Amino acid sequence: QVQLVESGGGMVQAGGSLRLSCAASGLTFSSYTMAWFRQAPGKQREFVAAISWSGDSTDYSESVKGRFTISRDNVKNTVYLQMNSLKPEDTDVYYCGADRAAWSTRRILFVYDYWGQGTQVTVSS
Numbered sequence: 001q002v003q004l005v006e007s008g009g010g011m012v013q014a015g016g017s018l019r020l021s022c023a024a025s026g027l028t029f030s031s032y033t034m035a036w037f038r039q040a041p042g043k044q045r046e047f048v049a050a051i052s053w054s055g056d057s058t059d060y061s062e063s064v065k066g067r068f069t070i071s072r073d074n075v076k077n078t079v080y081l082q083m084n085s086l087k088p089e090d091t092d093v094y095y096c097g098a099d100r101a102a103w104s105t106r107r108i109l110f111v112y113d114y115w116g117q118g119t120q121v122t123v124s125s
Contacts, residue, residue: 002026002114004096009119012086016123020081022096022116030054032113033099033106034072034079038092039118045095049081050106059106064090086123093118 008020035050049070069082097112
C-alpha cells in the first residue's frame with residue numbers, strides 16, 4: 001500500500017521559514033517525479049514545485065521561485081520543501097504528490113498517481 005505522509009507544517013510569522021517533509025512508502029520512490037501542490041478552501045489545488053526522479057531537474061511556480069527549494073533523498077524516500085521569506089498568501093494546505101508520467105506533465109494535477117493527506121501552513125502578517 002502506497003503512503004505519502006507530510007509533516008513540518010505549522011504557524012509562522014511573515015518572513016519566517018518552514019521545512020516540509022513527505023515520507024513515501026510502498027512505491028519505488030526513485031522512479032517517481034515528486035511535487036508539492038497547495039490548496040485553499042474552495043479553490044483548486046495548484047502547483048508549487050516539482051523535482052525529477054534523479055533530482056537533476058526542478059521546477060517552481062512563479063509565486064514561490066527564489067523563496068522555496070525542493071529536494072529529495074532517494075535513500076530515505078523523502079521529498080522536502082524548504083520555504084523561506086514566507087508571506088501571508090502562502091497560507092494553504094500543502095500536499096505532496098507522486099507521478100510516474102513524463103517530466104513534461106509535472107504541473108498537471110490529474111496525472112499524479114498518489115497524494116498525501118496534506119499539512120497546514122499558516123503565515124501571519
